[in-house]
Amino acid sequence: MTRYRSSADAIEPVARAIPTIPKDQVLGRLAWIKTAPIGELKDEWRRLYGKEPPPFSRSYITSRLAYRVQELAYGGLKPETRARLEALGEQLDGGNVVLRRIRADSRPLPGTRLIREYDGVQHVVTVRPDDFEYEGRPYRSLSAIARHITGTRWNGWVFFGLRQPGGGA
Incomplete structure (x- = not known):
């Protein structure tokens, strides 16, 4: 999220840094995420992602926050891994947007x-x-x-x- 600081002469952007999370705090934060009120979870979303939370369910918000906490503590996927997963996904669904919207684990196998x-x-x-x-x-x-x-x-x-x-x- 970018905030602006005004001065008499100019307006300059003030970048808000995404925090790093010490590894020894991960378990405590994950436990807190399970029980925190939704308002506090949305505040945490703003802090960890630097943007407004999406208007989705509590379970979505908590799962994404839990992932984000671990990502900030241990590091995320390498760009090469992300690219490989995207390529595998394309191979799997052949670029079919309809199939992509259906979770693979919920769609019955062909022949069912x-x-x-x-x-x-x-x-x-x-x-x-x-x-x-x-x-x-x-x-x-x-x-x-x-x-x-x-x-x-x-x-x-x-x-x-x-x-x-x-x-x-």
Whole structure:
């Protein structure tokens, strides 16, 4: 974050340094992050990242702060490692933005069959690498299939039991 100091002659930027964290303080800070009020966590975010916190859930804020504390104490990933991970990600999803938005650990493997009984009828969906197949037709999303089956809007992940109602990604 950059703050400006004014003087009679000019306005000059005052850079706010991101603090380093001594290694012997990491465990204590991680314990504090688990129990601190959200307002204090947001203040800590501003201090450690030098910018405003995102409007996300407490669990997101705490996990990112925990990572940041360790990063500042022990060092982050090397640029070469980051570049390699990005390249591997591109290979894995082929640059498909839709697949990139779905967490890899929550998407069923291709070939998985999802079975749901609705109104006394058994419905079977096959997961494919880039989409889903239902009644011999490709669908881009489980929500589209759930809507086809029920005639109403559904979260497809909830409809097929892959996520609890109201649950996050």
